[in-house]
Amino acid sequence: MQSSIVRGAVWLGIYLFFVLGPLLAMLLGDLPRPRDFWIELSAALGYAGLALMGLQFGLTARFRFVTAPWGEDVIYHFHRNISLVALALVIAHPVMIFAVQPDRLALLNFFDAPPAARWAALSTYSLIALVVMSLWRLKFRLSYEWWHGTHILLAVLAVAAGVVHMVLWGFYLSDPVKRAMWIGLALFWTALFVYVRVFRPLFVHRRPYRVTEVRRERGKSWTLVFKPEGHEGMHFRPGQFAWLSLWGGAFKLTQHPFSFSGSALAPGGQVEITIRELGDHTSRIGTVAVGSRMYMDGPYGAFTSGCPSDMHVLIAGGVGITPMMSMIRTLADAGDKRPVVLLYGSRDWESITFREEIEAIAPRLNLKVVHVLEKPDAGWQGEKGYIDADVFRRCVPPPYAEHEYFICGPDVMMDAVEKALAELGVPMARYHSERYNFV
Numbered sequence: 001m002q003s004s005i006v007r008g009a010v011w012l013g014i015y016l017f018f019v020l021g022p023l024l025a026m027l028l029g030d031l032p033r034p035r036d037f038w039i040e041l042s043a044a045l046g047y048a049g050l051a052l053m054g055l056q057f058g059l060t061a062r063f064r065f066v067t068a069p070w071g072e073d074v075i076y077h078f079h080r081n082i083s084l085v086a087l088a089l090v091i092a093h094p095v096m097i098f099a100v101q102p103d104r105l106a107l108l109n110f111f112d113a114p115p116a117a118r119w120a121a122l123s124t125y126s127l128i129a130l131v132v133m134s135l136w137r138l139k140f141r142l143s144y145e146w147w148h149g150t151h152i153l154l155a156v157l158a159v160a161a162g163v164v165h166m167v168l169w170g171f172y173l174s175d176p177v178k179r180a181m182w183i184g185l186a187l188f189w190t191a192l193f194v195y196v197r198v199f200r201p202l203f204v205h206r207r208p209y210r211v212t213e214v215r216r217e218r219g220k221s222w223t224l225v226f227k228p229e230g231h232e233g234m235h236f237r238p239g240q241f242a243w244l245s246l247w248g249g250a251f252k253l254t255q256h257p258f259s260f261s262g263s264a265l266a267p268g269g270q271v272e273i274t275i276r277e278l279g280d281h282t283s284r285i286g287t288v289a290v291g292s293r294m295y296m297d298g299p300y301g302a303f304t305s306g307c308p309s310d311m312h313v314l315i316a317g318g319v320g321i322t323p324m325m326s327m328i329r330t331l332a333d334a335g336d337k338r339p340v341v342l343l344y345g346s347r348d349w350e351s352i353t354f355r356e357e358i359e360a361i362a363p364r365l366n367l368k369v370v371h372v373l374e375k376p377d378a379g380w381q382g383e384k385g386y387i388d389a390d391v392f393r394r395c396v397p398p399p400y401a402e403h404e405y406f407i408c409g410p411d412v413m414m415d416a417v418e419k420a421l422a423e424l425g426v427p428m429a430r431y432h433s434e435r436y437n438f439v
């Protein structure tokens with residue numbers, strides 16, 4: 001825990017260095033003639049906005065050593081919010097100039113404006129389109145794949161056009177050292193992009209997996225069992241996930257994240273993933289043929305045990321059971337008899353994914369299973385409705401602050417459970433959440 005905080009602080013420092021360093025470096029050496037304060041401030045905002053935009057390629061590059069202290073969902077959340085900050089800075093840059101020098105509004109005339117201003121407009125419009133499409137993707141009914149492809153294109157356009165604008169405008173960059181520094185920075189962003197789109201997929205491509213079994217599960221779900229082909233497989237911790245290229249090679253633009261559902265101690269590098277039929281890709285999952293070759297990039301995620309505790313409390317809703325199943329299977333394989341409580345919310349008795357398997361594995365563990373059914377049959381004697389603080393009080397023994405909690409399921413359930421834990425006085429460091437809709 002301590003080392004993870006230190007690593008987090010170091011990466012934050014490196015991030016700030018790459019955002020503010022190039023800006024502060026502009027103030028070193030020979031300075032161009034001084035200008036109005038607001039013009040100088042607007043230039044600083046523009047540079048900072050561009051640096052933030054370029055670094056987005058690093059945030060989404062899936063560097064495990066960077067994301068480990070926080071987890072992928074937190075990094076994506078940051079990526080999303082910091083792009084709003086970048087947009088605000090990039091828009092403030094021209095707005096401030098227009099406010100103090102209204103004659104510059106003529107630069108908005110795309111056809112008569114000098115090339116440097118045209119590139120600035122292209123960069124700003126691309127960024128606005130990118131942010132608008134990301135914020136309202138579901139409202140605009142954009143398919144995930146279409147949105148993702150456009151997102152990448154607009155991001156490259158926004159950053160590349162921003163760099164060209166800066167070099168052409170050249171007020172601060174007339175100094176060759178500063179110009180070289182910013183061009184070097186732009187090459188660094190390009191290298192990040194090339195790493196993500198070429199080198200990482202190449203690495204994944206060289207480590208294929210073969211589907212050895214396709215199993216139907218309750219709750220409109222399917223388990224795919226994979227064996228590594230020509231390599232030893234990956235070493236994951238229960239609760240982690242991988243990006244899977246469904247139908248298509250490792251270079252496919254869009255991959256899908258899925259938690260491991262099998263034991264981390266399975267022999268021969270075997271990996272299991274359980275997928276619920278949901279949208280255009282996952283609804284075809286049952287048609288995957290045994291023997292197909294697939295590509296998997298992982299393991300990722302920080303949804304794993306992180307602190308010493310007297311008991312694990314696993315709280316799952318629907319397909320959020322998959323990482324819990326991996327934890328349960330791994331504990332069973334390790335002969336670990338620590339007390340575990342599984343609070344498992346499902347729609348009804350028939351749709352409980354892994355129902356029989358959980359019953360079968362329970363005697364190998366110190367496991368208490370509590371099913372909470374949303375629409376139970378008339379004779380159901382167990383918990384009904386949703387998992388809330390009352391279910392905790394009835395089913396989980398105190399002291400609540402001493403247990404370690406894992407929560408995965410629909411957003412409404414996760415929000416309610418996090419609220420319930422706060423009510424019970426559980427410190428945030430004691431619970432881990434994995435949200436399946438982080439993008």
Ligand SMILES: Cc1cc2nc3c(=O)[nH]c(=O)nc-3n(C[C@H](O)[C@H](O)[C@H](O)COP(=O)(O)OP(=O)(O)OC[C@H]3O[C@@H](n4cnc5c(N)ncnc54)[C@H](O)[C@@H]3O)c2cc1C
Binds near residue numbers: 144255280434439
């Ligand atoms: C860390 C993590 C672990 C997950 N583990 C599982 C699991 O074990 N089993 C399971 O069934 N589901 C899991 N999911 C959810 C799963 O990734 C999505 O349900 C699936 O990608 C939907 O694809 P689709 O094209 O069929 O659905 P669509 O209808 O296209 O998408 C439905 C929603 O899923 C999300 N989504 C779609 N495609 C992607 C993508 N390529 N990358 C990221 N998000 C996407 C979007 O929020 C989208 O709105 C997990 C998600 C995350 C983030």
